[in-house]
Amino acid sequence: MLYRNLTPEEMALEVKRLSEQLQVAGRTDLLLHALGVSLLEELRLEAAKGKLQPLRITRDWRFFVGQCEVELQPVHKAVYLLFLAHPEGIEFKRLADYRDELADYYMKTARLLDKEKIMEGVNHLVNPLDNAINEKCSRIKNVFSAMMDEYTASYYIISGHAKKRIKGSQRIWYERLKVIALPRELVIFE
16 A cells, blocks of 8 residues: 555554554554654643643742642742753752752742741752652642542653663663653643
């Protein structure tokens, strides 16, 4: 069959037909290999777009998904805002590189705390030997998970994403990035 003469709609029907045949044959492993993980992630995001609601952040740093307020403490909001500002992701071990930006977000969201307390909190968050950042991300995850189903929450939480890096032909390593998968067009700053 010549696929270059098919319309995109006809190609989609052919992909569907072939994928159904692979499923019946019990070879979803081949289907996954053919599609690739990155395309699968894109498809997952596309499927979720219709279900995802905008995240609205007000001038006074209140967070809303739909009509529901996301109840977070100022430190959690600061961490969340930092990761929203970096859709490419951040490695926890490199958080010290973002110290000033994190401190700025924290000062905006915690106007009643003094600067010394804020900087003490930031220092805990960016210290790779301290578990503070994991605790804050866990709290953020719990808040979103209480508001929505697990699949939908996975787009709003700070979660892991490993990016493979190859240096030369001998060395392979992974960047363990943390990201918020929510499409940024669904983030509204008032």
